[in-house]
Amino acid sequence: MSYFEVIAQYGKVNEDGKPANIKETYLVQSETFTQAETIITDNLKGYTDLHVNAIKRSKIEEIIDRTSSTETAYYLAKFDIPMIDEITGKTLHKRLSILISANDSKDAHKQAEEFTASYLSDIEITNIDKSRIIGILK
16 A cells, blocks of 8 residues: 555635635545545545545655544654665665554654664664645555
């Protein structure tokens, strides 16, 4: 299975009772672009004027979702894993992107550090930023 980032736009009534256009990004786990579009439309079918604005294959390879709170945010953590090419002896760098569900940036950093501790080789956290992704759909 792959992950796809899907930008969906839909209409809903806000807290003031006025109609509003909402544009949100979801991470969808699916095998194809078509399946990702079906999953997003099935999950958001209760909203009016639903449009799928964009679907792209995500570079996210793994999700760490350890929080049970509804007030969580998603953080995109990027890692660098140095590896030695056995033929040339040169150091190669594998880039790894992981989506982390966390209460705040400190919690995301802590979870990223716990993730690096599980690796046998050296792994470096290169960046952690808050993600535009607001939900994960399967």
